[in-house]
Amino acid sequence: xxxxxxxxxxxxxxxxxxxxxxxxxxxxxxxxxxxxxEQNSLFKAGERVxxxxxxxxxxxxxxxxLSELNRQHNYGLDLFLxxxxxxxxxxxxxxxxxxKRNEIQYGLPLKIVSYKDLYGWTMDDIVxxxxxxxxxxxxxxxxxxxxxRGAALLKADKIVTGHNADDIAETVLLNILRGDIxxxxxxTFITTGEDGPIPRCKPFKYTYEKEIVMYAYFKKLDYFSTExxxxxxxxxxxAREFIKDLERMRxxxxxxxxxxxxxxxxxTTTRMPEQGTCERCGYISSQKLxxxxxxxxxxxxxxxxxxxxxxxxxARADSDGKQRTKRSERNTSSLxxxxxxxxx
Amino acid sequence: xxxxxxxxxxxxxxxxxxxxAGGQEDALAESMGRLSTASAAAACGKCDGGGAAVAVxxxxxxxxxxxxxxxxxxxxxxxxxxxxxxPTDAVLxxxxxxxxxxxALQFIHEMQSKAIQxxxxxxxxxxxxxxxxxxxxxxxxxxxASLPGHEIQAAIEDxxxxxxxLSPGDKRVHIAPLEEVFSSGSDDxxxxxxxxxxxxxxxxxxxxxxxxLRMLSLQKVALENGYTKIMLGTCASGIxxxxxxxxxxxxxxxxxxxxxxxxxxWEVPVVLPLHDCLAQELNLLCEIxxxxxxxxxxxxxxxxxxxxSSFVSRLREENSSREHTILRTAQKLKPFSFNKFSANGYxxxxxxxxRPKFQNIDANECTFSEILCLICGSPFSESELLNLENTKLKxxxxxxxxxxxxxxxxxxxxxxxxxxxxxxxxxxLPKFWTEKVDAASASHSSLRxxxxxxxxxxxxxx
Numbered sequence: 001x002x003x004x005x006x007x008x009x010x011x012x013x014x015x016x017x018x019x020x021x022x023x024x025x026x027x028x029x030x031x032x033x034x035x036x037x038e039q040n041s042l043f044k045a046g047e048r049v050x051x052x053x054x055x056x057x058x059x060x061x062x063x064x065x066l067s068e069l070n071r072q073h074n075y076g077l078d079l080f081l082x083x084x085x086x087x088x089x090x091x092x093x094x095x096x097x098x099x100k101r102n103e104i105q106y107g108l109p110l111k112i113v114s115y116k117d118l119y120g121w122t123m124d125d126i127v128x129x130x131x132x133x134x135x136x137x138x139x140x141x142x143x144x145x146x147x148x149r150g151a152a153l154l155k156a157d158k159i160v161t162g163h164n165a166d167d168i169a170e171t172v173l174l175n176i177l178r179g180d181i182x183x184x185x186x187x188t189f190i191t192t193g194e195d196g197p198i199p200r201c202k203p204f205k206y207t208y209e210k211e212i213v214m215y216a217y218f219k220k221l222d223y224f225s226t227e228x229x230x231x232x233x234x235x236x237x238x239a240r241e242f243i244k245d246l247e248r249m250r251x252x253x254x255x256x257x258x259x260x261x262x263x264x265x266x267x268t269t270t271r272m273p274e275q276g277t278c279e280r281c282g283y284i285s286s287q288k289l290x291x292x293x294x295x296x297x298x299x300x301x302x303x304x305x306x307x308x309x310x311x312x313x314x315a316r317a318d319s320d321g322k323q324r325t326k327r328s329e330r331n332t333s334s335l336x337x338x339x340x341x342x343x344x
Numbered sequence: 345x346x347x348x349x350x351x352x353x354x355x356x357x358x359x360x361x362x363x364x365a366g367g368q369e370d371a372l373a374e375s376m377g378r379l380s381t382a383s384a385a386a387a388c389g390k391c392d393g394g395g396a397a398v399a400v401x402x403x404x405x406x407x408x409x410x411x412x413x414x415x416x417x418x419x420x421x422x423x424x425x426x427x428x429x430x431p432t433d434a435v436l437x438x439x440x441x442x443x444x445x446x447x448a449l450q451f452i453h454e455m456q457s458k459a460i461q462x463x464x465x466x467x468x469x470x471x472x473x474x475x476x477x478x479x480x481x482x483x484x485x486x487x488x489a490s491l492p493g494h495e496i497q498a499a500i501e502d503x504x505x506x507x508x509x510l511s512p513g514d515k516r517v518h519i520a521p522l523e524e525v526f527s528s529g530s531d532d533x534x535x536x537x538x539x540x541x542x543x544x545x546x547x548x549x550x551x552x553x554x555x556x557l558r559m560l561s562l563q564k565v566a567l568e569n570g571y572t573k574i575m576l577g578t579c580a581s582g583i584x585x586x587x588x589x590x591x592x593x594x595x596x597x598x599x600x601x602x603x604x605x606x607x608x609x610w611e612v613p614v615v616l617p618l619h620d621c622l623a624q625e626l627n628l629l630c631e632i633x634x635x636x637x638x639x640x641x642x643x644x645x646x647x648x649x650x651x652x653s654s655f656v657s658r659l660r661e662e663n664s665s666r667e668h669t670i671l672r673t674a675q676k677l678k679p680f681s682f683n684k685f686s687a688n689g690y691x692x693x694x695x696x697x698x699r700p701k702f703q704n705i706d707a708n709e710c711t712f713s714e715i716l717c718l719i720c721g722s723p724f725s726e727s728e729l730l731n732l733e734n735t736k737l738k739x740x741x742x743x744x745x746x747x748x749x750x751x752x753x754x755x756x757x758x759x760x761x762x763x764x765x766x767x768x769x770x771x772x773l774p775k776f777w778t779e780k781v782d783a784a785s786a787s788h789s790s791l792r793x794x795x796x797x798x799x800x801x802x803x804x805x806x
Contacts, residue, residue, distance in 0.1 A: 176588070253592050259594045266676065
């Protein structure tokens with residue numbers, strides 16, 4: 001059943017349901033967001049909210065929608081754009097230009113934090129050192145911490161990211177495939193890190209990637225649509241391909257995966273890692289050193305496998321005094337010793 | 345519950361016998377390549393016999409003998425540590441003809457043979473030996489491709505000859521047409537089966553519905569012939585596929601119910617002794633031991649189940665231990681109370697170290713409190729329970745109650761799309777499915793009548 005008889009353009013159904021004209025599609029997509037925000041009590045008036053902005057479709061739509069809703073419904077939020085420059089030539093430098101335009105288009109202040117400044121390494125340097133396997137592990141760990149550091153600089157109360165339903169469904173599957181029960185128990189939460197300094201939330205948790213693409217396209221939003229040049233080898237690609245095939249067969253399966261993730265009966269006797277802080281940089285960590293410090297150590301000492309896979313490998317290398325790097329002059333992290341309270 | 349052994353199990357291509365591929369050596373070599381990186385010249389790392397390794401299991405290259413012992417060890421450990429088979433049990437093995445159920449048949453037969461030898465050698469002969477029967481569910485009436493009658497008959501005779509070749513111990517063979525799950529009042533059961541399957545428009549829904557009917561068929565044979573346990577050939581690969589299928593269908597809450605060693609939801613409890621064995625290992629063993637398999641009557645899985653099976657195959661090519669990892673994840677989910685046997689009747693035969701595994705529940709009491717889906721038997725999640733409670737208060741018609749007793753997944757993929765078809769669909773189902781709901785509803789109404797005088801009217805403002 002069509003919602004509108006007036007407009008000839010028909011959109012394909014992103015999930016099991018009716019076909020919508022462009023106007024109804026926009027209206028339906030726009031209406032959903034206040035419902036998600038309000039039902040999940042994502043924000044409070046007066047909060048400083050850092051929007052993780054990569055220049056891609058998800059974060060661009062997120063920034064647009066949040067700023068519009070903030071204006072239309074008087075949420076009273078103080079919104080900022082927060083970008084991370086991983087130092088990927090031909091990809092991130094271009095997408096950052098998009099974010100700089102978003103800054104002007106949406107009137108939101110922008111802060112950029114870079115891997116080079118934080119860690120002394122760019123992703124280009126990291127890939128040169130370790131190749132194309134496991135590079136996404138480095139980037140993901142570093143980016144997560146970089147966002148928190150940047151949000152701390154902005155004195156933000158909350159971080160929002162553009163993770164959509166497809167992303168969350170992929171993450172549920174990946175955690176099953178990897179046996180990571182701790183992450184499986186957390187990955188469907190719309191808000192995480194509430195017991196930490198800066199919680200982060202995902203307002204697009206129930207929004208399909210297709211819906212975001214359509215919204216950005218029909219609203220003619222300015223976004224950067226190229227994939228990361230290092231991503232083709234990512235393991236997540238397995239899950240992504242499967243999800244796409246699944247969506248073609250049964251569109252609602254993406255939400256069903258999320259529902260499964262929310263309802264898993266995780267046994268209370270399952271040992272979960274205890275949350276503490278990193279001894280070196282003070283970042284949240286379940287081990288003595290946070291993952292970022294371990295990975296950085298490995299890079300700086302010429303041991304790129306350190307922190308990848310079993311922690312026993314890391315311990316063995318740690319005790320080997322002969323494993324010194326030629327790159328010791330590289331910054332051993334401006335994070336060291338200074339960040340018990342997120343200060344640089 | 346996913347049934348392995350080839351027939352719509354979700355194990356996909358890797359479960360099929362490779363008897364069609366080249367000679368024995370080529371088939372073995374292909375299996376070696378699939379299972380491990382051990383070279384043909386590597387010696388067995390387990391025994392001193394110096395035989396060539398044919399497979400790697402647990403990181404160790406093994407000769408044929410040690411590999412067989414390794415797999416049998418896993419089977420026996422599952423049976424003994426979960427007390428799956430008591431000496432007084434009559435075990436019904438579900439045999440699809442595929443490699444997994446063929447290996448299950450072989451191994452349980454060997455356990456029975458050893459038990460018979462011990463019994464014969466024993467002076468007192470106090471402990472009996474469990475009996476064993478075999479059932480094959482004939483699904484030809486729902487196979488998409490029609491097969492010539494003589495080929496089907498030949499396949500069934502093959503199955504009989506496989507079983508009759510196993511001695512000592514007589515093993516009765518039951519051939520159960522799937523349509524027999526319908527009551528004796530139905531004139532043309534095959535037509536009724538086709539009609540009810542035809543009403544289901546979703547391909548995955550049809551697949552899952554037929555699996556459920558298969559389990560009902562096994563239960564029926566077991567009850568009518570006095571069996572006390574049903575043994576399935578479901579293996580680790582099949583369970584891994586089921587973990588992903590259930591996740592994708594929104595059945596995350598109920599998932600742990602189907603992936604344990606024991607399932608007592610049914611009148612005749614179901615056990616999965618091949619729980620820790622991979623399909624590839626079982627395929628290889630069939631080749632090494634020349635165990636005959638029969639898969640002419642196989643019904644390949646389709647829809648989402650087929651997609652998941654292909655996905656798991658790709659994952660296995662990328663990393664051969666991925667299925668075990670998926671299984672380990674599922675094992676960390678909390679099982680249900682019906683995933684344990686009740687203690688009653690077991691203590692006499694159990695070593696003390698195993699007794700804590702059992703529920704301390706009188707067999708006369710209801711052993712679990714979960715509400716189960718009318719169609720698939722999945723325990724209801726909180727939201728489904730809430731919906732059911734709300735419906736019970738307001739339902740005017742039985743159809744509403746039946747519908748509320750279906751989980752959200754079955755509601756979507758099995759119930760007809762048009763709500764006015766619900767009545768027709770429920771009328772086609774085996775009677776005892778809806779009779780349970782009728783009985784529960786009558787009990788609830790009777791209770792309500794007894795306390796009617798004390799209930800406040802809805803209009804009462806006090």
